[in-house]
Amino acid sequence: MRILFATSEARPLIKTGGLADVSGALPAALREIGIDCRLLLPGYPAVLAGVGEAKAVATLAGLPGGTVATLLEAAMPDNGVPLYILDVPELFQREGGPYQDVAGHDHADNALRFAVFSKAAARLAGADSPLDWHPEILHCNDWQTGLAPAYLRLAGHGTPSVMTVHNLAYQGIFPPSDLGTVELPPESFAVDGVEYYGNLSFLKAGLYYAHRLTTVSPTYAEEIRHPALGMGMQGLLGSRGDDLVGILNGIDTGEWNPSSDLYLPYEYSSRAPSGKKRCKLKLQQDLNLEPGKDTPLFGVIARLANQKGLDLILAVAEGILHRGGQIALLGTGEKALEAAFRDLGAQHPGRVAAVIGYDEGLSHRIEAGADIFLMPSRFEPCGLNQLYSLRYGTVPIVHATGGLKDTVEDGVTGFVFHEPTAHALWLAVDRALHAYADGKAWQRMMRAGMTRDFSWEKSARAYAALYRRLLEKP
Ligand code: ADP
Numbered sequence: 001m002r003i004l005f006a007t008s009e010a011r012p013l014i015k016t017g018g019l020a021d022v023s024g025a026l027p028a029a030l031r032e033i034g035i036d037c038r039l040l041l042p043g044y045p046a047v048l049a050g051v052g053e054a055k056a057v058a059t060l061a062g063l064p065g066g067t068v069a070t071l072l073e074a075a076m077p078d079n080g081v082p083l084y085i086l087d088v089p090e091l092f093q094r095e096g097g098p099y100q101d102v103a104g105h106d107h108a109d110n111a112l113r114f115a116v117f118s119k120a121a122a123r124l125a126g127a128d129s130p131l132d133w134h135p136e137i138l139h140c141n142d143w144q145t146g147l148a149p150a151y152l153r154l155a156g157h158g159t160p161s162v163m164t165v166h167n168l169a170y171q172g173i174f175p176p177s178d179l180g181t182v183e184l185p186p187e188s189f190a191v192d193g194v195e196y197y198g199n200l201s202f203l204k205a206g207l208y209y210a211h212r213l214t215t216v217s218p219t220y221a222e223e224i225r226h227p228a229l230g231m232g233m234q235g236l237l238g239s240r241g242d243d244l245v246g247i248l249n250g251i252d253t254g255e256w257n258p259s260s261d262l263y264l265p266y267e268y269s270s271r272a273p274s275g276k277k278r279c280k281l282k283l284q285q286d287l288n289l290e291p292g293k294d295t296p297l298f299g300v301i302a303r304l305a306n307q308k309g310l311d312l313i314l315a316v317a318e319g320i321l322h323r324g325g326q327i328a329l330l331g332t333g334e335k336a337l338e339a340a341f342r343d344l345g346a347q348h349p350g351r352v353a354a355v356i357g358y359d360e361g362l363s364h365r366i367e368a369g370a371d372i373f374l375m376p377s378r379f380e381p382c383g384l385n386q387l388y389s390l391r392y393g394t395v396p397i398v399h400a401t402g403g404l405k406d407t408v409e410d411g412v413t414g415f416v417f418h419e420p421t422a423h424a425l426w427l428a429v430d431r432a433l434h435a436y437a438d439g440k441a442w443q444r445m446m447r448a449g450m451t452r453d454f455s456w457e458k459s460a461r462a463y464a465a466l467y468r469r470l471l472e473k474p
Pocket of ligand 1: 017018019021301302303330331332357358359360363382383384385386
């Protein structure tokens with residue numbers, strides 16, 4: 001099977017969120033089970049610099065806005081997955097992030113940038129591809145590639161497409177005037193098409209035109225069919241019936257392995273867990289927290305966004321400290337939340353460490369050093385940090401939503417609460433503190449989490465089955 005996996009992020013080259021983790025790992029896991037999966041990425045500076053050698057293999061002309069792109073062929077630096085790079089210097093080689101400038105404002109021409117990227121993906125999957133390699137399925141990811149299924153279908157190409165939603169909150173919404181920019185026919189601007197409450201939505205285009213839809217956990221696949229979490233797409237998603245399935249993400253078990261993690265000061269495993277306490281003491285020292293190997297240490301690593309329920313953590317923080325706990329938070333994002341956690345840290349020196357920033361090494365050391373991980377997300381398509389926590393013996397406390405509900409077993413591997421309120425979170429914290437005080441029960445929970453299998457292989461097999469069914473019955 002030949003799959004073109006079009007994505008706007010893939011670690012280790014370029015990452016703003018969980019999409020990059022999936023795109024960095026799933027294609028390799030698919031190749032492991034015999035599927036010829038290749039990546040398509042925009043030619044951001046970090047991508048061009050990160051791959052080393054790249055060879056020009058085709059020119060793609062006639063993309064939206066009269067854009068001409070050079071297609072480069074390279075390989076992912078870590079796992080060798082074949083990679084096509086869409087090189088358009090005037091669209092992708094600029095400062096800032098993939099979607100925003102250095103000041104944090106969306107690039108003004110995002111509609112054109114990702115229309116060009118989507119159109120190129122559709123071209124490579126269609127009958128008029130300049131490549132010798134012809135994918136049987138185009139696999140698109142999030143709004144940045146949402147127009148690709150529309151281009152494919154509207155041009156009458158038969159190649160089937162899959163659209164994966166990593167987070168429905170990001171919908172690629174542009175004014176109707178951009179319909180001309182992206183060069184879609186006027187009749188596609190309809191409820192049965194790319195129109196979304198009077199605007200153009202790239203994600204809606206993908207959800208409408210792709211042959212199959214997936215999201216990253218079974219519970220989230222169910223939740224987004226309903227108004228509470230459907231973000232306005234529930235009507236369309238509800239009507240697609242069996243075309244929408246949830247496949248749980250895996251984690252990179254090589255990168256996230258406490259017995260070989262190079263970021264950690266000490267190694268440990270479920271059989272030899274003693275290094276974890278030493279990681280904790282070292283973390284306390286590094287973050288200027290009072291040393292104490294029996295102090296319950298709560299870890300938080302998150303984008304500081306409303307989605308993550310951080311206001312609930314702020315609401316229970318004093319209670320945690322009152323019960324003798326400590327909090328170590330790592331995150332960056334909304335300024336008000338950054339300030340609130342900075343203040344909390346300043347009010348409780350030695351008890352709360354709030355590190356505002358993005359730091360991969362520290363994220364590993366918090367996963368290893370903390371006892372309990374807090375993840376009270378209001379919604380969570382899959383979530384990765386609770387999986388890292390399970391693997392690192394850091395018992396997670398999670399809200400029963402999306403992938404959190406599908407991966408944490410209440411009272412066995414973690415603590416699950418059902419209402420996204422400070423009161424419900426507090427009751428879960430209270431249960432966790434009681435279990436922590438009972439050393440044997442705690443050890444049992446840690447071990448149960450550490451021995452769960454969240455490898456990519458399982459997910460890759462589920463995607464392979466979906467591809468197979470799609471090819472049999474498009
Ligand atoms: P989302 O994609 O919604 O941000 P996920 O839990 O799916 O949430 O994935 C977040 C990823 O980003 C994880 O790999 C997490 O460790 C990482 N991450 C988030 N914030 C930070 C940070 N400040 N420093 C380091 N890593 C972070």
